Amino acid sequence: MSRYERERGAAFEREVAGILTEHLGVAVRRKLGQARDGGDDIQVGRFRIECKRRQRIAVYQWLEQCTVAAGERDIPVVVARADGEAAIAVLALADLLPLIAGEMGPPPANANDAP
Numbered sequence: 001m002s003r004y005e006r007e008r009g010a011a012f013e014r015e016v017a018g019i020l021t022e023h024l025g026v027a028v029r030r031k032l033g034q035a036r037d038g039g040d041d042i043q044v045g046r047f048r049i050e051c052k053r054r055q056r057i058a059v060y061q062w063l064e065q066c067t068v069a070a071g072e073r074d075i076p077v078v079v080a081r082a083d084g085e086a087a088i089a090v091l092a093l094a095d096l097l098p099l100i101a102g103e104m105g106p107p108p109a110n111a112n113d114a115p
Helices: 003-024 059-070 093-104
Strands: 042-044 047-054 075-082 088-090
Touching: 003 042, 003 047, 047 059, 059 075, 059 088, 075 093
Parallel strands: 047 075
Antiparallel strands: 042 047, 075 088
16 A cells, blocks of 8 residues: 555545544544554444545445454444545444434323323
């Protein structure tokens, strides 16, 4: 990997950390040395985030890399942006479902169940 590619990747990691900091209201920092250690780039609570800034997107490979780093307890997320495109976040559907359920709250009471 060239110096330019490393610098571009680090800049994207800082960009994602800045977006998370702004939206969550807590300081989020990228992990230094993670490339050498083979882990994720950013951790926020149980979310392990791998950031990729590339011309082409290889989401399944990156999600597998992040899944290994996350282990069984944490939630792997890949944030990627192709040239000229908006950033996207990718996670397994099995990890997304509890997040959606938590956002929606308890299901409404069924009117047919009323006494």
